[in-house]
Amino acid sequence: MKFFEKELSWLAFNERVLQEAADDHVPVIERIRFLGIFSSNMDEFFQVRVADVRRRIHFEKLAEDRDHASSLLTQIQQKVITLQEQFDRIQVQVMSALAKKNIYVIDEGQVKPNQQKWLLQYFHDKIKRHIVPLLITDRTNLVEVLKEDHIYFCVQLEQNGTTHYAAVEVPTDELSRFILLPYHGSKRRKDVILLDNIILMFMSELFRGIIAFDKIRAFSFKMTRDADYRLTYDIEQSVLERMEEGLKQRVKADPVRLVFDKAMPGAMLRFLCDKLDMDAYDSLVGGGRYRNTRDFAKFPNIGRKSLENELLPPIEHASFAKFDNIFDAIAERDILLYYPYHKFAHVSELVRQAAYDPAVRTIHICIYRVARYSRLIHSLMDAVHNGKQVVVMVELQARFDEEANIEWAKDMTDAGIRVIFGIQGIKVHSKLLLVHRSEGQLARRYAYIGTGNFHEQTAQVYTDFGLMTCAPTICQEVEQVFQYLEQPYRRYEFRELMVSPLNTRDRLVSLIEDEIKAVHEGGKGEIFLKLNNLVDEAIIVQLYRASRAGVKVRAIVRGMCALRPGLSGLSETIQVRSIVDRFLEHPRVYVFHNQGKPKVFISSADIMTRNIDHRVEATCPIHDDAAKQMILDILELQWKDNQKARIIDSEQINRYVKRGNRKKLRSQVEIYKYLQAEQKAK
16 A cells, blocks of 8 residues: 555554653653643544545445445544553553642542532532533434533433433533642642532532432533534625534534443443434544543643743744844844744734834735734734734634634724635635835835744744745745735746645645656755645655655654655655654645755645645745754754654554664754754854
């Protein structure tokens, strides 16, 4: 097989996340949070990827394709069960490690008498008001009324041989999941109990006097829905109205997974499956007592600072220090930022200054995901108040951010911003900002091209590159991208930028071909890729061609990788690694040897068919020598990582890179030191 199934590759990625939770060298609070990240990832996997496989089983036209999808789903289900078993074992280990630090996550059976009295009061004063049990009858449409990925208890009430069922939601939207209990014994010991356990302790309080019972049992579960939706194209509806209508489909979409306490009685499980209309193509995943362990990603540190990663304060880029405004700094030379090592506030500051600089005439920006409270968007609103023309491209179909983006679009429109929604049927994923500024008799453009979103919060934990430049050719082509978004029927020519879906595929193939040609002519051919996902089969075939020709290919891929490295006669010169550490590796970088004069690009696009052919993406060359060298140095540091790097081989079994007798090198820490040294040298 030339390609590794991308869905199975995604599960291999999430297994790497689980490895971080299992690693006892990782601070224990961070280990708990990795359990939460693993769980959150798995939720999205079922909502998106498993749901897609299910649709292929039902709707593919060819029997061969349906059979392949069915076989794949079976493999997915088997791997998910294996991962869940690993998760349960690791969770026990992590909680034990936490207890050694005098922090105990206890259940209702471990509560001491004085704590029980306090909890009863807490239940009546804080919790009960948020709970209204759902009595499940023959007329109850459980699929419609249950909320996506919320925690529920299935409650069985028995009285004189009669059984009733109810669903009780755990109100994590209103209350903290983690409750710190009063001291018991030593003040050094801290007891934490989950909201779930408190409700379970006092479940009978909810029904006493309302429903007669002499026996009550409750077990946790949650349901995951298909996250897909279909937009109508009613000419009388606005884009916002169509999106709002489409999102309603998701709320009532079919279940694709039921996760439940494996101690749940068989009769109760069958009852739930029947009420949820789940069939053999749906996933039933039995696990420990707790659902939504994704909340563990927010587990509070109530102990010493050493239980978390040491803080790495973001670095102020030296290029801005000697100038009175940010535009003069960019005019001096291109500025390359690398988050979260550098401050994302530099980007916010660019927009803030543009908002009231009398020389600024217009601001254009692409918004895909932004923070819940976005200082950047508020600066754009301020710019309108200062008489600037502001155009914001809002991608309404940014998965799971649709509702937030709809609200932002309405707010910005109300503020006087011209909001556009791009091209029908194509998501706009590019990370672009363009400012027009009058400087004397000249009109100058300033551009920002990034690999990540304009999101103040994720910029603190996602690694991403961002280029600030006033290079005329690049800025002119950035302006053409915005023109393309409003007038896609016109012809555009891009020489500097690769722009999906217009020329990215052809340009990538051409660059790979140049490396093959160099080897054929007796020279050296090398390609270095840094990606989130590498799954486009046509590009992978070109990389296989390059490997057979003798081109050395290295790739650092965080997530899915359909390419199978190291196969005899196919991919012998290809090596792939993956890094999972404290920061989420998010940049897309393409490097081509180019006969010793490297061509380096940063991009919003992964090597996925959707990014190359079905989205608007921007890939930008790096011309500044210092910026180019910085990227090359960072990539080499990451390739030398022998602490957090895993080898992606043809079977994706996630072996760590062996250190041998080399010095320990953890790339994310070394990159911080590298950038600090760069800062001091300027």
